[in-house]
Amino acid sequence: MKVLFLNGPNLNLLGTRQPEIYGKTTLLDIERMVRQRAVDLKVEIDFRQTNDEGELVDWIQGSKGTVNAIVLNAAAYTHTSVALRDAITAVELPVIEIHLSNIHAREPFRHRSLISGVCRGQIAGFGAQSYLLGLLAAVNLTTSS
Amino acid sequence: MKVLFLNGPNLNLLGTRQPEIYGKTTLLDIERMVRQRAVDLKVEIDFRQTNDEGELVDWIQGSKGTVNAIVLNAAAYTHTSVALRDAITAVELPVIEIHLSNIHAREPFRHRSLISGVCRGQIAGFGAQSYLLGLLAAVNLTTSS
Amino acid sequence: MKVLFLNGPNLNLLGTRQPEIYGKTTLLDIERMVRQRAVDLKVEIDFRQTNDEGELVDWIQGSKGTVNAIVLNAAAYTHTSVALRDAITAVELPVIEIHLSNIHAREPFRHRSLISGVCRGQIAGFGAQSYLLGLLAAVNLTTSS
Amino acid sequence: MKVLFLNGPNLNLLGTRQPEIYGKTTLLDIERMVRQRAVDLKVEIDFRQTNDEGELVDWIQGSKGTVNAIVLNAAAYTHTSVALRDAITAVELPVIEIHLSNIHAREPFRHRSLISGVCRGQIAGFGAQSYLLGLLAAVNLTTSS
Amino acid sequence: MKVLFLNGPNLNLLGTRQPEIYGKTTLLDIERMVRQRAVDLKVEIDFRQTNDEGELVDWIQGSKGTVNAIVLNAAAYTHTSVALRDAITAVELPVIEIHLSNIHAREPFRHRSLISGVCRGQIAGFGAQSYLLGLLAAVNLTTSS
Amino acid sequence: MKVLFLNGPNLNLLGTRQPEIYGKTTLLDIERMVRQRAVDLKVEIDFRQTNDEGELVDWIQGSKGTVNAIVLNAAAYTHTSVALRDAITAVELPVIEIHLSNIHAREPFRHRSLISGVCRGQIAGFGAQSYLLGLLAAVNLTTSS
Amino acid sequence: MKVLFLNGPNLNLLGTRQPEIYGKTTLLDIERMVRQRAVDLKVEIDFRQTNDEGELVDWIQGSKGTVNAIVLNAAAYTHTSVALRDAITAVELPVIEIHLSNIHAREPFRHRSLISGVCRGQIAGFGAQSYLLGLLAAVNLTTSS
Amino acid sequence: MKVLFLNGPNLNLLGTRQPEIYGKTTLLDIERMVRQRAVDLKVEIDFRQTNDEGELVDWIQGSKGTVNAIVLNAAAYTHTSVALRDAITAVELPVIEIHLSNIHAREPFRHRSLISGVCRGQIAGFGAQSYLLGLLAAVNLTTSS
Amino acid sequence: MKVLFLNGPNLNLLGTRQPEIYGKTTLLDIERMVRQRAVDLKVEIDFRQTNDEGELVDWIQGSKGTVNAIVLNAAAYTHTSVALRDAITAVELPVIEIHLSNIHAREPFRHRSLISGVCRGQIAGFGAQSYLLGLLAAVNLTTSS
Amino acid sequence: MKVLFLNGPNLNLLGTRQPEIYGKTTLLDIERMVRQRAVDLKVEIDFRQTNDEGELVDWIQGSKGTVNAIVLNAAAYTHTSVALRDAITAVELPVIEIHLSNIHAREPFRHRSLISGVCRGQIAGFGAQSYLLGLLAAVNLTTSS
């Protein structure tokens, strides 16, 4: 079993950006936590980040037939990208939407997600833990279906 | 450690209501799954359901000082109850909002959650699995804080 | 054949509340009219009122397998209760929405009905007569299906 | 006593249009059902259909002093015609708004009725039965006032 | 000089409809007042009424080259007819929008006029006097341009 | 009989402001036209202009018992002043709202008039002629009531 | 003279909830302040709290004929309950809406009050003092009417 | 094969209305172009225009079983007629919505089409060419299905 | 202790304006009531009225360091003046918003208050009594802080 | 003559994505159809696809002076890209907006096109045929201007 973790814009700054607020955990730290847990679950992990909407679309398209599920933190593109939505629909894989923060408790424009209508489910607000819960959900969806 | 699971209106019908659609898992089955996993995690569980908004408010208020976290499936009251929101704010405990279905992919009036602004995070769309992910998140929030 | 009549908040005040406007017909008078007509139609009647949203949900849930149809005057909860809507969906019985007044000719917030989307039909504006028309509709729906 | 039944655009296609969905009952069948019941109630019936907004306005105007009540299925004009609304106000007769389908459970633009604010009441969602309930309501309104 | 007065739906009922409210002046009375004043102004008058949107469009189209101005009381079609708007644009004549009542002080749906954006001006709220003011405005626009 | 003409902000610039567009008629020219016609009608005229919202309110208040009607071109305050609206209501005189341009054909924020709901009627779009029509309407309202 | 004080959801937590923010005054303290002042004013006090919407409706209904006025802090139900609104209308007593905080300075969903349209007046933002001002207003309304 | 071309209000003025803007091509010219091309495609053409909403509905209804497709330029009724929408749904023929101008680049009220939701497709903005493209689309839809 | 009472536009007409509706109490009567009560409370009163938005801003600014609190009935400017809001913020004094009528039960545009977000609290709907309650609230706020 | 066909995100998946719904026609098949027809019309074709918004902007910019027209299926970027709109405006070439599906009959967020306001026209809903109609429209626009 293989799970693809995709990270959208500005997530590469995690840990170095306002560490007094967001903590010192970097995206690399999160990737390590995910990979460690994945070993226990016997799951292969592909973990990527990009600031480019088109590249995210490319990666989702390319995942077809090569992974069992996608865990997607689309960050800012969550709220503005119909292209991501269409790619998710097209790829016919279970996609799990995750967010570090509770987007429903932030600015109004972050309450609207253009992609949640075509994802299996959403996990938001648990920081790095959102990634581990996303991994578990992905494994569960794949093995139970 | 003790976690309170609260279930809102109509969740008592789970499993017997349109089983060809929602499956045959009852709320009792979910409670058993939660309790089983809780044993492994050495967590005590309190698991309740009510159709009454006022009773949900009472239960949240009563949880103060007696549990470490609340996993809340407020069902229909998610979208209409300011009273629940105020109770969550008042109780000063981590509250995790869960939903069986992906509410963001359903009717527009289900996209608005009056309580998510004061919950720690949201897990939606994974069926019974949402409860187990909620339990893990609750344990993690409590032990890491 | 058995039909359940459910009455929501403040309908117990009918006849004593502003009688110069609403007339002197009480809810008991209406119940008698309904029962009288029911005798002719050989239909058994269960007729209840409550001010409590949760109790209305309980009653709708409890009607499954015990009645053939529900005639529901949800009064104020018509406009605010998603819980009622979900209970109606779950109970899998024909539910007929009735109103004494023509809600479409009153304040704008009464134009929105959260439950009409899951009821079979709506009868509004005929005073006590709305109950008798609701009874006829219920009998017809049940016998013709 | 005389009741005027007015039918708006496209209702003439009833029964031949998508019969697998709407059934095979034609508008003529409905007219016969109405006339049959009217005989029992000793009510004279005038039953008409037109696709023309202006003609509906003419007919409502012409009914003054010649009928006791109007049962109006304005179909599509329900949602777009202020002219019908003004005609109903002007004619000073009880007008009962009926619909075959439950308009509140259909597309959003069908939720807005421009005429319900000036009709006595609304009956919607009972198919051909809506006409019979409308007849009863008309008779009752006329005899009790 | 010739001025065309066009009257929309339900204006034919003027004087006989709720005379205790609207007074006993009929549309014929208004026509007579307009014709009388027109004699003084040496203006020829064409005065018509219809309940039909299409006929109003026909009349506006037909006025091209035969009259100098149009005084239009479109009544209910003021608020719903794009067809009238397009006809007014096409006919390239000065059109003066008039209303018996002050539409801005009535129901919100009467505040929106689809035709005022393409009329020269609007006169509303002066009862039968609105017609005489409209005639004066028409004469003035035609003679001064 | 005495009629008060009130002019709001920037109307003092008429004639000198963009004369190639608005023409060379000044507010003084309009005043003269109004006074000339008033002589024929045996009406006394008071004609004023101010850029100050509070002064307009003062003038409306002060007119009580001293004039028979007000012709009001509130200009920009038409769209923003609740104070004017309340003054008009308080003064219990017929107030006629006039505008040089057809405000309904201009920017959307000019479509909303805060005062038209409490004025007798509105005349808009006839340039200086709007003042003469306003005078006639004022005389007619006063003599016929 | 007797005044009924009704308190809605979560007000029972006052004083123990976030005392560093809301202070240490409990609902019992407020009740004592109210009773003390009532003695001076020779007014009998009934003072209650519930988290249940239906119970609030019951209490309002039951007050008819037994008290002279109601001082109502509906808390969260202020913003969501049409049932309370209808009960207030039905009971035909002066009802004074009070709030501890200035609801107009809080989240947008607290700016909408479903009940203020049928209450005599509103007092908001003075903390425990809101109750004493409400008492004075109630006494004044009752004695002056 | 037979294709019905229907033209809505004011299209009869084409070519004579503001020719410096819209050009001198009349509706008759367009009809000739369509008929010429139809000869090449061995398609029979029926080409009509009306200003009347009801007549358009009649023609759509009457086309059932007599033509293979409809090319519809509903003009102003595009934006206001639910009756047309219902007729299109009822007739069960492929209907192609065309417009001379690009309605999406004009006034906001022209951006909303009430009929496009039930048409096969839309062609807008190509002037007379829109008719020829509509004919090709109609032929293609009919021969390929 | 000194309290400044500021009154906005049209309040000078109180008592003489529609006395059959608003009663015969003038603003001077209210001022006397306030002064009388102030003597008991040993509070100095400054009581003013203006129709001018700018003068209200001047007065609020000028109150800094000279009074202990402001009781403000901004009347119409409540709904339209951001300048008042900014002045209240700048003056750093407790400001109490009062209204004679219950603004929440009037026209929708009166439901929005631009100033309540920066006032301490609001008292609305108690007629002249609103001023006395405002005085008490002001004294209480000043002495308890 | 040369026409540029630009295809936006996810169109590269055509034919392999949900073939039971969208059919088995690939984008390459469509390109072949277009090239075949172009040979007949003696038009040179450039046909490209990208998932990247910036690349679409680059291509539109680069087309200036090298092609006669653009046929643009912007897919998801139709609804979210102001950058495309500005590029179309800047390039000063006729741009024809096409869509495979009837976007007006899909989700509400697809009804808004940010680019149609600056395109010559729109063709939507005819599947692969939309491309051929777009080609014809492009040729016609270019040769007739």
Next chain:
Amino acid sequence: MKVLFLNGPNLNLLGTRQPEIYGKTTLLDIERMVRQRAVDLKVEIDFRQTNDEGELVDWIQGSKGTVNAIVLNAAAYTHTSVALRDAITAVELPVIEIHLSNIHAREPFRHRSLISGVCRGQIAGFGAQSYLLGLLAAVNLTTSS
């Protein structure tokens, strides 16, 4: 060359109002900075402040023919005054809108500017520096045009 600096309501309090937040720079300090820089640029300065909307309108009107440009900090009237907008349009001078704070990052009602549509440009968010940038922009606009 002469530039008029106009300052709206509450700007006279600058420096004394919440100095811990807004700093101690007064409007007089800003005027001095502006005059100093103006000497270098050989520009004459007129610098005024008022709390009165009408006076701002007067000043803008009076500037015609006497200054080369206006730098306008309309403060609160930015968001509520159509009268200012009309005065700016009428005066036919370049007007530069400035703000001390970044109004786009503040409350939503400050995001709407009624005057920016008729100003040459906007400079916001640079504190006292906004005035100097405004001066430079004014000089540049005047010398380059």
Next chain:
Amino acid sequence: MKVLFLNGPNLNLLGTRQPEIYGKTTLLDIERMVRQRAVDLKVEIDFRQTNDEGELVDWIQGSKGTVNAIVLNAAAYTHTSVALRDAITAVELPVIEIHLSNIHAREPFRHRSLISGVCRGQIAGFGAQSYLLGLLAAVNLTTSS
């Protein structure tokens, strides 16, 4: 000191695009003007343009620790990019938003800026001069903080 100038989509076309409207100043000309002025101010300049949203995000991220301020003309992405907003927040540098045109005087969708809420200030409407004012503002912000 070093300032980064970033230019978004389509700005590379400046000068060659509709020169009769936008003038012949190219982006290179603007860069030269900026560099010339920067020499006087002893500021180092980095000046870039891209059509790609992701590249803009990369550049903003990369500027951390290498420049003192950013002057950002995000062009079309101003209105659609949450990713830019998040990058600006993350980079913790003063960012100054500039625009050639006055975006507040253009189409409504250009009035909304997604980035201004996190920028220090905005300069819009002064053409190439906006860049020089932006440079001055950047230098001032950096040296005064």
